[in-house]
Amino acid sequence: MKKFKSIFALACSALLISVAVVGCGGNTPATDNGDDSGSSADWPSRLAVATGGTTGVYFPLGGAFANIISENIEGVSANAESTGASVENVNLLNNGDVDFAMVQNDISYYGFNGVEMFDDQAAMTNLRGLASLYPETIQIVAKSDSGIMSVQDLVGKRVAVGAPGSGTEANARQILEAHGISYDDITPDYLSFGEAADGLKDGNVQAAFVTAGTPTAAITDLATTHGVTIVPILPDVASALIEDYPYYANVVIPAGTYKDQAEDIPSVAVMAMLAVNADLDEDLVYEITKALFENLDSLASAHARGADVTLEGALEGMSLEIHPGAQRYYDEVN
Known part of the structure; x- marks a missing residue:
């Protein structure tokens, strides 16, 4: 177990380096952000949210999150996609096939570090955290x-x-x-x-x-x-x-x-959490994070577990480095 702790500590240190590498030439996200000016004119018009099976919790909550984006971010619409949940979702997100994903925090940790069920794959360095949701x-x-x-x-x-x-x-x-x-x-x-x-x-x-x-x-x-x-x-x-x-x-x-x-x-x-592709525009992720926490009633209406989502618990059990856009929002409100 102590070896696992050492891996965790080394991964956290190495993450700062990986951010620079991803920024210089990581995978292309599901939607092209255009240039790096950060202007809303350059934001993608469509975003994809990977969820889970239609009978589970991820699908309704992911759908509510997609609706929050579509209703509050001008010029941007989002769609929730039914998937095989966490393991499939980290692959989709890392490969740039989706922009956001509902995942378990342990699975995102395993994917980022290339351990457990991902030990035969390259580390998934395109994963970033947006918010923890519910246990x-x-x-x-x-x-x-x-x-x-x-x-x-x-x-x-x-x-x-x-x-x-x-x-x-x-x-x-x-x-x-x-x-x-x-x-x-x-x-x-x-x-x-x-x-x-x-x-x-x-x-x-x-x-x-x-x-x-x-x-x-x-x-x-x-x-x-x-x-x-x-x-x-x-x-x-x-x-x-x-x-x-x-x-x-x-x-x-x-x-x-x-x-x-x-x-x-x-x-x-x-913890169930929302993860985001590392390449998604910082200003866009800031606005989406802000919209999420200003519309938590939409999550609660979609599923009982949505009522567990709080700003106070947004970083509890977070297993990934927070996306800079989300971090800016948390810095503002805390």
């Missing part, structure tokens, strides 16, 4: 008759750890490691959310890791027909995890989030 909670779910009450109880059990190469799988591995557990101590099944829920129902797996905003539909549905236990990640272990992986944050799953959940459950979360 995506790591939920460890077991059937209530399984006897699993703690992370240690997962030893010897068949556990759904997320689809291969997914953010959930990386979360599962890191959280188990923080508890002194490896995949050698469990029987890991590499299943998606839906597959994991089916596995729990059928008894083919005893527990599952799910990374998503709460309440999560797959868990809510499971809890209506089967008793479920949400396994806590205790604060002392969470603190050690956050020290080694700074993109995590402490959260509580409130009592009543799921059927028969009588108590608050401590856990950790990664």
Whole structure:
């Protein structure tokens, strides 16, 4: 883990150099900004926002963000595009196929540094941060008759750890490691959310890791027909995890989030965030950031998680260097 911390520190130092490199000749963004005068006349007339599947949280919030741009930035319209979410989105954004993307902060970190599921790719240095949005909670779910009450109880059990190469799988591995557990101590099944829920129902797996905003539909549905236990990640272990992986944050799953959940459950979360292509004009990004935080009611109207977005939390868990345009706005209001 200490090696990971060293990589994080080195990446932050190297980022200042990469900004200069990208500015001199990075990938061409999805829309050509013309010359570097910063005039609104040179801004692109159309922008693309990568979101996620149409049944998830990213799509409605990304659509609301696109509408905020179209309604508040003169001469500029934006469209939300349905995608495969975080992993696909960082590739699209880095390659200049979109201008903004909804992503998990851990996935953007992995992409920028070329680690985890991106370890066979060049580092994605065209990624910059615009704002953190809301927590995506790591939920460890077991059937209530399984006897699993703690992370240690997962030893010897068949556990759904997320689809291969997914953010959930990386979360599962890191959280188990923080508890002194490896995949050698469990029987890991590499299943998606839906597959994991089916596995729990059928008894083919005893527990599952799910990374998503709460309440999560797959868990809510499971809890209506089967008793479920949400396994806590205790604060002392969470603190050690956050020290080694700074993109995590402490959260509580409130009592009543799921059927028969009588108590608050401590856990950790990664943050859903908006990322932006590094080459997008500074003045344009400033105006878009300003418009976003002056129209947060539009996000709240689009999805319940939109109500979690605040100016005070805009930099919480931020895993990328902030785009200069967004940073200028934060400097003004703070």
